[in-house]
Amino acid sequence: MKRNQQNPLPPLDKVYDELFAAFGPQHWWPGRTRFEVMVGAILTQNTAWTNVELAIRRLRREHVLQPRKLHAVDTATLAEWIRPSGYFRLKAERLKSLTTALIRDFDGQLSRCFRLSDQALRAWLLDVKGIGPETADSIMLYAAGRTQFVVDAYTRRVLERHDWISSGATYDEIASLFMENLPRDVSLFNEYHALIVHLGKHFCRPCPRCESCPLRHRLPIRCRT
Ligand code: SF4
Numbered sequence: 001m002k003r004n005q006q007n008p009l010p011p012l013d014k015v016y017d018e019l020f021a022a023f024g025p026q027h028w029w030p031g032r033t034r035f036e037v038m039v040g041a042i043l044t045q046n047t048a049w050t051n052v053e054l055a056i057r058r059l060r061r062e063h064v065l066q067p068r069k070l071h072a073v074d075t076a077t078l079a080e081w082i083r084p085s086g087y088f089r090l091k092a093e094r095l096k097s098l099t100t101a102l103i104r105d106f107d108g109q110l111s112r113c114f115r116l117s118d119q120a121l122r123a124w125l126l127d128v129k130g131i132g133p134e135t136a137d138s139i140m141l142y143a144a145g146r147t148q149f150v151v152d153a154y155t156r157r158v159l160e161r162h163d164w165i166s167s168g169a170t171y172d173e174i175a176s177l178f179m180e181n182l183p184r185d186v187s188l189f190n191e192y193h194a195l196i197v198h199l200g201k202h203f204c205r206p207c208p209r210c211e212s213c214p215l216r217h218r219l220p221i222r223c224r225t
Contacts, residue, residue: 007163007220012181015215016188019195022214026194029142031056034110036065037143041135042094043085054084067108071099094130101128114144122148133171141193145186149178150193154200161204163220 030049031037036056043052056065058081064070070078079092099108105124106112116124121144125136133151140148151174159165165174182188203213210216210223 007218009164009177009181010218012178013183015218016182016192016195018214019199020191023195023198026191026198028190028194029138031142032060033065034114034143035067036060038098038110038139039065039070039095041138041142042098042130043082043091044138045087045091045094045135047086051084051086055082055088058082058084067099067102067110070095071103071108090130094128097129098131110143118146118148121146133175137175141186141189147179147184147186147189149175149182149189151175151178152193152197152200154204155193155196158196158199158204158215161208161223162215162218 029037029040030053031040039059040052040056043055059065059070062073062081064073073081075089075092075096078095079088082088082091082095085091101124102108102110102113113124114121118140122136122140125131125139126133131139137148137150140146141150151171155174156165156169159169159174159177160167165177178189178192182192199213199215203209203215210219
């Protein structure tokens with residue numbers, strides 16, 4: 001990957017330690033079952049988790065958080081149930097694409113789906129309509145317990161602002177940066193992504209709050225005030 005040279009990549013485990021010391025454990029992913037985590041990963045696309053929680057709560061009340069049960073709900077009804085998550089018609093279709101693929105390929109059984117190798121599982125997820133790399137990797141890490149780093153817009157923003165990646169870095173290049181520079185540890189990847197989300201929400205916002213941010217000392221020198 002082409003990287004700017006002004007600010008060399010620091011040891012990413014040290015960055016993790018600094019974030020963890022500042023924010024503490026984030027207790028992700030707040031799903032009760034692996035299928036609920038998969039559903040949440042689709043519902044959280046382009047929306048805040050607080051909205052997703054309302055939709056998930058409704059699905060729990062309707063007792064449909066199993067692949068075959070969710071699949072049996074007609075798409076219009078499902079869309080109404082998940083309305084609080086935003087883009088609800090599109091997301092209802094995406095959930096149906098997921099359940100269709102699970103039933104077609106694994107008889108609706110997650111245990112069979114999760115027997116796939118890392119590479120095969122990621123390829124299978126990416127083949128489901130409406131599942132892109134971030135959603136696929138969230139499912140890989142948080143539902144299937146695989147050592148796959150999740151990259152989101154916050155990750156890219158933090159890395160770009162510190163000149164640790166170039167603006168043209170691809171999703172897979174950013175994910176590899178973490179995966180090649182950290183021990184392959186599911187709990188580490190789990191917590192690290194959650195900490196970056198906290199960082200992005202509370203400090204590395206569109207208008208950054210660098211003065212009180214725990215990563216302030218890691219900014220390129222020209223950016224420190
Ligand atoms: S120091 Fe500034 S740019 Fe760096 S992560 Fe914090 S808020 Fe973002």
